[in-house]
Amino acid sequence: MSSTETLYLKIPLGREAHAIARQFALEQTTSQKGKQIYLNTLAIYTVYSYLKWLQIDTALEKSNSWHPLKRAFFDVTDLVIPNIGKLECGPVRPGETAIYLPPEVMKNRIGYVAVQFSERLQEADLLGFVRTTTISITSEQISLTSLKPLNFLFDYIPNTVTHPALRASQIQVNLSQWFENLFENSWKALEEIFGNINEKKFALRNISSLGENSVARAKIIDLGLQLGNQSLVLLVAIALFSQQKVEILVQIHPLSEKLYLPSNLKINLFSDAGKIIQEVVSRSNDNFIQLKRFRGDFGESFHIQVSYGNFTIKETFVI
Template sequence: MKNIDNCELTIQLSKQAHQDAHKFASQQSTPEKVKQVYTNTLAVYAVRHFLQWLGIETDLSAGDSWHSVIRCFNDVADLVIPDLGKLECRPVLPGQTAISIPPEVTEDRIAYIAVQFQEQLNEVQLLGFYPAIDPQSPPETIEISRLQPIETLIDYIDRLESAQFFLQSDEEVAIQVRERLVDQPISEIATQLERIYRTYDKYERRYAGGEFLASYVPAHPGFAFRGGAPVVDREESDDSQQTELQDLAEELLEKLDEIWGGEPVNQPVEVLRQWLEGIFREDWQPKEAVLTTVLKSGEQSQEVSRVKLIELGSHVVALLVSVGLDSENEFSIHLRLYPAGRAIHLPEGLQLTIVDDESGEILSQDQAEETNDSMKIELEKWNQGDRFSVKVAIDDISITESFAI
C-alpha cells in the first residue's frame, strides 16, 4: 500500500471533471438540482482519482450518477469498482458536519466517502469513509466524526475481495450460501457479512447473520431445510429454518474470521471530548431516557453523561459514561454500571474491566457481588488522543466498547 499523508488527501480536480460536471448540471431544471449534480459529479471524479493513484480499477460510466435519467430524479454520486460494488461519494459543503444518506443510496453500497468542498471548486479533500450500513435501518446522515481514516479504505476493500473469493469457492459452506441466496449478488452478501462481523460481538454474529440470510431466503410455508423433506406445521418450519440459517451463518462467519485473521479492525470508537460539544452517536442516549431511578451522587454539574444498554445473554445492564474537562488539557471519566430491565441488582460475577489501548495494561477491574446495584470506576488526568476500552463480561460472554479522548 502506498503511504498516504495529509497532502495526498487533497485532490486537484481536472478540467475534464469540471466539463462533465457542467454538462450534467446543465440538464437539470432547478438551481438546487444544478448545484447537487455539479458537486456530486466532482466528488465522483475526486474519489476515482484517489483510487487510480492506489491502483484500484473503477468504471466511471457504470454508476447511476452517469445515467442521465437516474441522476435527474435521484441524489446519487456512486462510483463502481468492477466485481466488488459501489462507493458512494458524498459531497460535504462548507459548514456541514455530516454527510447525507438519501434513501436511494442505502442499498448496494460498499462504503460512503466524504468529499469536502471549499468555496473554490478547484480542489477537494477526502475526509474519510464509512463502511456499509444496514439497509434495513439506514441512517439519514453520518457524522464526520464517525468516519474512518481514508488510508484504511484499501484494507477494507481487501477484506471484501477476500470474502467474495471465498463465497465463490468450492467450500461446502460457501456452496450452501449460494444455493440459499441464489438471486442475491455475491458482492452484496460479502458486504453485509463484513458489516455483521465488524459491528456485532462474536456471540451475537450467529443471530445477526441468521437474520440477514433469512431476509433473502424465500419463505416456503410447510417446508423446512431438512433435506427437502416437508414439514406440515408452519411454526415448526419457521423455527427449523431459522435455526439452520443461524447454524449456516455461524459456520460462515467463523470461516471468514480465519480468513481475516481474528477480530475485526476499525470498530467504532466513541470520541468523548466531542460529547462536550454536543456530538453523540445514536446508540448513546441521555441517561434520563434509559435510567429512571439512577442515583446522581458523585456526578458533577460540568460533566456530560450518556448511557448505553448492553445485552449479555439473558442479562441486560446499562453502561453510564460521564466526561468532564478538569483543566485546559485534562479530562476525567466516570464509568458506572447499573441493572436494566426488571433487574434490581447486577448479575453476580459481572466484570467491569478498563484497558489502556496503547499499552494493553489493565487500568482497573471490578466484579459484582450478589446484591450490588451498581459498579463504578473513575479515570483521572486523561489527555486528548488517549484511548481506552471498557469490557463488560459475565461467564464467557463479553462486550467491549472503545473510547478516545
C-alpha cells in the first residue's frame, strides 16, 4: 500500500498531457493566460492519470477546467469524480510554498491536491491532499505544510482503490500444489513470460542448481506510474529439500525489452509474523536481483514484498 508517511508521489508527464495543455493554451487571447492554462491542464492531467491508474473513475468532460469558455474566463483546475464531487488540482511552481486559491475554486470542492512540476515539466510530484472542511473558506492560499498524504483523499472514495499495487495480495499462493502441476492463473511457465529463456541463462542458472525436480513459475507485476508503466517479473522456484522442508529461490527481472532493473528497487522476505528476514536493493545496471535461497517447512507461510518509491506489492505464500 502506498505509504502514509511519504508526501511525494512522482508522476511522468508524457506527450499526450503536453499536447492537450498546448492545445488549450493556444486558445487563449494572451500569452500570460496561455501559460496559466498550460500549467493548470498539466496539473489536472497529473491527478487524472494517477486516479485512472488506481482504477478510479473521473469525468474530465464534466469539469469546468475542460470547458473552453469556463477555463478561458475562470482560473479553475477542477476534476470531477462521479458521485463524489469536484477535486481541485492546484499547480505549484518550483520554489512556491502554497497553493493559491482563486475565488471561483473556494466552493463546491471536496478538497485540493497540490501538484508541483519539475523545471522542464517532464514530471510532477503529487505533494498531498487537504479537505475543504479543514481550511478557512476565506483563505486565499493553502500552505504546503498543511497537506496530508494522498491516502486521506480515499476517505471520500470508499471501496474503489482496488489496483493490486496498492494493497497486499489477499490470495495465498500454495507452493506445495506446484509439485502437482497445479498453479494459480497469474503464475506462468518461464517460457510464456521470457520467451527465449536462453537469454536469461545466467540468471536462471541458479534455478537449475536446485535440482531436476525443481519447479519454477513467474508472474508479471506492475508498479505503474512510478516506473513509467514498466512491468517487472517476480520469479519463484522451489525444490524438495527433505520430507519436511522446501528450498525456495526468489528473483526479480525486468520484462521483455528492458535490459536492466531500475535502481533502488527493493525486494523483502517477511516471516508470517511480519519480521524482515532478508532485503535486497537493486543497483544501476542490475539485470536481475534475488534473495538468498531459503527453506521452509510444509504448512509454513511467508511474504515477498516488492517496493519502488511509494508503491508496494506483497505476495503471500504457503508451503
